[in-house]
Amino acid sequence: MSDLDQTLAAVKARLKAYDGPRMRIMEVCGSHTSAIVKNGIPGLLSPKIELVAGPGCPVCVTPTDYIDRLIALSKEKDTCVVTFGDLLRVPGSSGTLMQAKTAGGRAAMVYSPFDTLALAKAEPETTFVFAAVGFETTAPVYALLLDQILKEQIPNIRFLTAVKTMPPVIDALCAGGADVQGFIAPGHVAVVIGADAFKPLAEKVQLPFGVAGFTGRHLLAAIDGIVRARGRGVVMNFYPEAVAQGGNAKAQALVAKYFEPGDALWRGMGVIPGSGYYLKAAYRRYDAGSRALQHDRPMNAACRCGEVLKGTISPKDCPLFKTACTPLHPQGACMVSAEGNCLSVYNEN
């Protein structure tokens, strides 16, 4: 066995045998949620270590007002909504963008935000509204897109932003009394903002944070580190090959150039102060009404996405799970995305 394999074996043995106080560890990144399932991590842990998915999937945390606004825009004259695939199927208060599309709305699916440039150039008389959802990870990409729009002076692209930031929502969860004893800190977000960005928070809530990558080894190492740091307000970087302590300064500068922080509405969780990014006043003409989105009414009143996102209930505790709410007929956002909390549990069982 190589050194690395020996370390892995030792970590696995420790995690399986752990018999200390119960540890509920939350991951707040959709890619982690899906990597945990893909690697079969829960089966490798002691029954005293429980992994719980938090508000880490950008599609899941997007409130209904946002979807409703996209639907309304798709039906406006000479307007086309541009979006990643998952958003098409997320229910707003009375339907999805996909349904709006079959009823005559215009929505184009793209794989990269930069595809919007070609669409806009090909149809100068149409306004293309890019559905800019995501976390700190995607914010630099949107900033880069706006940078290009300004350079090329393309007049017919707007953004409907729902860009959210991680530290404030984790802070809000802890303030709300979340039953969580440690966090797997989001690897991609940390690439941008840096491992140190979680330090003030870790010290404030006195819980361990482990920045993790996305392989089975990464995740096991981080969970092991978090369990061993139980009760301490520390940030550990288990993904140093990609995450610098200070993050990516260039990406941060790009975001700071075009965006400013503001209060943001999260699905089922309400408004969290300072947890969003909005286009700065100087670029407001490129915004399609992002700040006006203040309501969050689920399509199905029994939907408990909010509690699922906060980790207070398991998807299995929602009355709609696997009954009215299935991957083919999702009632809430968490059943839509491949990284969604509910879909992950659905696929696991």
Added chain:
Amino acid sequence: MEQRTITTEHGSGGAATSELIDGIFAKAFDNPVLAQMEDSAVVPGADEIAVTTDSFVVDPLFFKGGDIGRLAVCGTVNDLLMRGAVPKYLTCGFILETGLPLEDLEKIAESMAATAQEAGVTIVAGDTKVVEGRGGLYVNTAGVGFAPCSTIGARQIQPGDVIILSGNLGEHHAAILSERLSIDTDIQSDCAPLVDMVGALMAGTVAVHGMRDITRGGLGTILKEMAEASGLTFELEESRLPVTPKVRDFCSLLGLDPLYMGNEGKMAVMVPESDADEALRLIRMSAYGTHAAVVGRVCAGEPGEVMVKTAVGGQRRIDVLRGEGLPRIC
């Protein structure tokens, strides 16, 4: 010089249509049956035949490792092969959009002809229609194969069988996605007719119980469907799944899972464990099977489940692909 493209006139059924058919299709597919230019082809037959049809809408039309023409032949030929049949005849129906460069159409027809020759099938009938559009092309192929093998099917799979994969996962999907996202990779589509590999298996002493080509939905989806149809459990080992480092990196960059990525020249085969070595030997003799590997086994366990033992020793349950995956991949 102005580029010549498809116009509505090419769909008139008159002189321009004839010019198109004679100048491109008849020339590329040239054979005595097609040359008769009758309303239908009359060909020698067999007692029992396998019949299938498939339509191809891939975007872009040309990609690294293939094009829509090669794909249209491989897809239908491989579907015939998966029933143990020997592919014999193909028909093809083209829907051409106005604006399509004739040069592209010519290349696609030539590629179809070359692939048909490689696969040992004859294109015996065809049709062309023109619609208004932006230079797109769609093609449907139907195929006939002789002497299908009645003992191959998901219900023939037995506990104790091993699951063999004929090669690396995800290459077609990654090649198409690279083109679409303008990511500069040298990943080539694996699109290929599996005639020699299946022919060798059928001619040999191996008892093939199940056989399926891995297309849209990827290995995960087809195995889940086969596990359900067989009422057995399939157990895979992640560390044995052949994936090139390039495709693996590409997937991790984009958050994709090789288990759910489409191929166009790969198959999964279930054979008794005692036949595994011989089956591997026969598959590896083909240029398209050099990376073949045993990736798992079949057991009684939980009916209809596909389980993966992950690289770190965990267990993962596999379901069919949900959501859209990647549209217009084939």
